[in-house]
Amino acid sequence: MSVSVARLLRGLHTDGSPVDLREHRHLHGPLPGRLDGRSLLDAVEGSNLRGRGGGGFPTALKLRAVASGRGRTIVLANGVEGEPLSGKDRVLLRYVPHLVLDGVEVAAQAVGADRAIVAVSESAGELAVLQTALRERAGANRVEIRIAAVPEALVAGEETALVNAVGGGPPRPTATPPRPFERGVDGRPTLVQNVETLAQLALIARHGAAWFREVGTRDEPGTALVTLSGAVQLPGVYEVPLGTPLRELVAEAGGATQQPRALLIGGYFGTWLDAETALGCELSDASLGVAGAMLGARAVAVLPQGSCALAEVFRVSRFLADESAGQCGPCVHGLDAIAQAIASLAQGRSLDGDLRIRRWLEQVEGRGGCHHPDGAARFIHSALDVFGDEVALHSRSKRCGGRDLHLLPVQGSQERRAA
Numbered sequence: 001m002s003v004s005v006a007r008l009l010r011g012l013h014t015d016g017s018p019v020d021l022r023e024h025r026h027l028h029g030p031l032p033g034r035l036d037g038r039s040l041l042d043a044v045e046g047s048n049l050r051g052r053g054g055g056g057f058p059t060a061l062k063l064r065a066v067a068s069g070r071g072r073t074i075v076l077a078n079g080v081e082g083e084p085l086s087g088k089d090r091v092l093l094r095y096v097p098h099l100v101l102d103g104v105e106v107a108a109q110a111v112g113a114d115r116a117i118v119a120v121s122e123s124a125g126e127l128a129v130l131q132t133a134l135r136e137r138a139g140a141n142r143v144e145i146r147i148a149a150v151p152e153a154l155v156a157g158e159e160t161a162l163v164n165a166v167g168g169g170p171p172r173p174t175a176t177p178p179r180p181f182e183r184g185v186d187g188r189p190t191l192v193q194n195v196e197t198l199a200q201l202a203l204i205a206r207h208g209a210a211w212f213r214e215v216g217t218r219d220e221p222g223t224a225l226v227t228l229s230g231a232v233q234l235p236g237v238y239e240v241p242l243g244t245p246l247r248e249l250v251a252e253a254g255g256a257t258q259q260p261r262a263l264l265i266g267g268y269f270g271t272w273l274d275a276e277t278a279l280g281c282e283l284s285d286a287s288l289g290v291a292g293a294m295l296g297a298r299a300v301a302v303l304p305q306g307s308c309a310l311a312e313v314f315r316v317s318r319f320l321a322d323e324s325a326g327q328c329g330p331c332v333h334g335l336d337a338i339a340q341a342i343a344s345l346a347q348g349r350s351l352d353g354d355l356r357i358r359r360w361l362e363q364v365e366g367r368g369g370c371h372h373p374d375g376a377a378r379f380i381h382s383a384l385d386v387f388g389d390e391v392a393l394h395s396r397s398k399r400c401g402g403r404d405l406h407l408l409p410v411q412g413s414q415e416r417r418a419a
Contacts, residue, residue, distance in 0.1 A: 009239045018132075019095060021137060028102075029206060041064060052088075052200065052225070053194030066181045073114075074189070075104055076116075076190050080120060084319075094126050100195045104198055105143055109142065118130060166185055216243055230407045231257045232256055234254040240252075249300070264379075265293040272383050273382075278293075309400075310387065312405070354395065
């Protein structure tokens with residue numbers, strides 16, 4: 001029995017072409033003729049929609065915070081998908097761009113914005129699709145919408161880094177106030193919202209809160225886009241109700257190609273869980289939280305038996321160190337030193353095993369200029385715990401016998417520097 005539910009991904013073309021405006025309106029109908037901001041805020045609050053960008057913050061609270069700001073507001077749609085394991089936002093922008101643009105209009109009405117920006121990576125293939133979609137909507141948009149291409153970087157998707165990049169600065173996060181909802185793009189209150197969250201808003205505006213809550217769990221309703229990769233028959237982006245058993249999602253993807261050893265939940269700022277624990281969880285923060293994980297970027301990677309986990313962990317750790325924004329010591333020096341220590345451990349050249357790595361992780365956690373080192377530390381800490389037997393072998397100058405399958409991609413600064 002299929003666990004997939006097509007709400008966001010309804011009407012996808014088998015040839016990979018995007019759904020045009022005519023088809024989009026046939027599938028979903030037009031947006032309500034008059035979008036009242038207060039009614040929209042009430043509907044979003046009733047839906048209990050939470051952000052789909054990784055943080056899971058209640059969307060209604062974010063909307064109300066921006067709406068209560070002084071001066072005209074701006075909507076900034078975050079389509080910068082720097083997480084290498086995730087493909088959900090690219091799928092939305094490439095194949096159903098009008099649902100995202102509808103969500104931009106809905107959000108603008110809810111917060112009283114007169115301008116909106118859709119931000120994507122400058123190397124993304126979504127630019128041309130979005131430009132075509134905006135031409136199709138020419139004269140019909142209820143708010144001025146433009147597209148902004150920002151430099152490709154893992155940290156560029158963080159909301160303060162994105163505001164800086166859209167304003168012409170470097171994509172660097174800032175930890176000090178004011179926050180974007182207070183003073184963002186052009187100094188105006190800015191709603192920074194992930195494109196999947198905006199697409200969900202477009203559906204709530206059409207169908208209401210009760211319809212949205214018909215699937216999912218009571219506390220985490222609705223569907224979510226999950227990117228499944230690694231040792232599965234059919235890797236890709238799946239739309240499933242929140243609360244779906246992780247075991248059923250893997251089965252939906254044709255099952256595992258080899259016996260699973262561990263799963264990485266939440267992307268490269270996420271958490272490793274052993275296979276038995278992970279496959280016993282549901283896709284919800286409530287269920288995963290009991291196991292010490294969270295949905296995060298809603299990216300799941302399956303690592304099979306017979307693989308060298310430390311080789312995979314080292315490459316990702318090196319990637320995370322190289323993706324530093326370069327503005328604080330814990331990130332620039334700490335993550336680099338940790339990546340080098342993991343390299344020595346993976347090669348069987350470490351004399352003190354994981355003790356030094358754990359000590360250094362404690363020194364970078366909570367001390368960075370943004371949350372980048374915290375996410376890296378979470379990923380590495382969980383790897384040392386879940387792959388403890390392998391760590392012990394490598395620390396005794398022995399090899400585990402596993403192969404580096406290169407299942408975890410590292411796209412970003414390493415490849416750009418090599419080009």
